[in-house]
Amino acid sequence: MDVSETEKVVMRFAPNPNGPPTLGSTRGIVVNSEYVKRYGGKFIIRFDDTDPQTKRPMLEAYDWYIQDCEWLDAKPDRVVLASDNIETYYKYAEQLIEMDKAYVCFCEGSEFKQYKDSKEPCPHRDISPESNLDNWEKMIDGEYDEKEAVLRIKTDIQHPDPALRDFGAFRIVKTPHPRPEISDRYVVWPLLDFEGAIEDHELGMTHIIRGKDLMDSEKRQKYIYDYLGWEYPKTTHWGRIKIHELGSFSTSQIRKDIEDGVYEDWADPKLPTLRAFRRRGIQPEAIRKFMIDMGVGETDISVSLDSLYAENRKVIDPIANRYFYVWDPVEMSIEDGPDDIIVNPALHPFEKRGTRDIQVGSSIYICSDDLNLIKIGDKVRLKDLYNVEIMSIEPLVGRYIGDSVDDIKKQKMRIIHWCSLNGVDVTVRSPDKEFKGICEPGILNELGKVVQFERFAFCRVDTIEPEIIAYYTHK
């Protein structure tokens, strides 16, 4: 993107708050805010909430966006709600009508399309500004039904690109807006091209980055800018982003699936919402890095979450305490073992953060996955505890054969983890499945934190009461 070194920028992220931010919105938040950080200037979040019907805003989502922006270290300098500025849009609409650059059209949708496709002006195109103004007043006053009338911007009805011929600027929607302070105050609502054009100018936008699906939108908006004598911001576009592991999602589809119980809520670990990533323990810095590395190409891309996880690992590896988590536990009794000892493995392999003290009696749990790999007579190392020889599988019995770490190296013993009988039940939810297992009691101190369950994965401890639930972050 073309920004001169000394220039201050004003950029925005303009979502429709009809659901929570997803990984897709994140790109808009991170990239725009990053430019502002880099060049100095202002970052604005503008809610394009001018469709009370088809993409009806969710009241809670306004705050969700702002929270998620802050979480991503992209606190907006200013928050704007398009639905607050309807009068402004009306003002400019009126001006354009007076200039004979806009007209009220009474064609039915398909009817107008026919005119447009054959490059013919529709019968309403040549109505005088005075009558148009009149009809416009009636529109605003609610004298027409939905779909009966629409305000169009005059462009060039013969333009080679059909997408640019006399586009709609306002339509009638009688569904009240979800915001109580707006509600049924307006029945005429602007369409994106108009609303965005006016707002971008009013807010002094210098640069715009948006999806390439809006490329034609820009060309339409330029008509408005030309008519009003304004200068259009510099623009760049990016292509569609598809996540390998998650596929494509639409906010409205997710909303429906939540209602139908396919997903638990907006933070379901299967979903690409920011809330879901946060619950899983993905760190904002990692997301920023991931998005910035992706750049702003116009090519459609299909990215793998592996890169995001790799970035996240760099962030959480030094801070995540280590614990033993035994999924699908199987009890093993120990013969000839020392009674009631306390071992104290380090909380972290290279950061000095103390130890976790585990009391061990005459039996322990191990993973059934590990059990499947061993047979009678095998010697295994119980990590940070001692070495045992497997005496029997059914029931599972191990005999204590010493503590020596050297032995395991010489004999290339398998090293497995374990859990004492006083462990606590922990459920781990991953995008694909749910694990049930037992963890050291120390996990009770880790509410809200990301830990590493050794030989399993990084997880974020989400709840302690009434049961312990952790979300799977990644390997």
Added chain:
RNA sequence: GCUCCGAUAGUGUAGUCAGGCCAAUCAUUCCGGCCUUUCGAGCCGAAGACUCGGGUUCGAAUCCCGAUCGGAGCACCA
């Protein structure tokens, strides 16, 4: 149908505007090795790309034309 846009390793990405310093950058992934009382990390090594065809030029990933493939718009959605 009409219009617009894009194409560099498995996946992203730098380089393309101002042609030579690009036998092409970085990250991730995969594979091998070292280290490590888990996993991961770390370290070392390896593999892997300029969509195709013409043209301009002493010289093209870079400029031009065409083809192919992919995407988007033509909504009273954003």
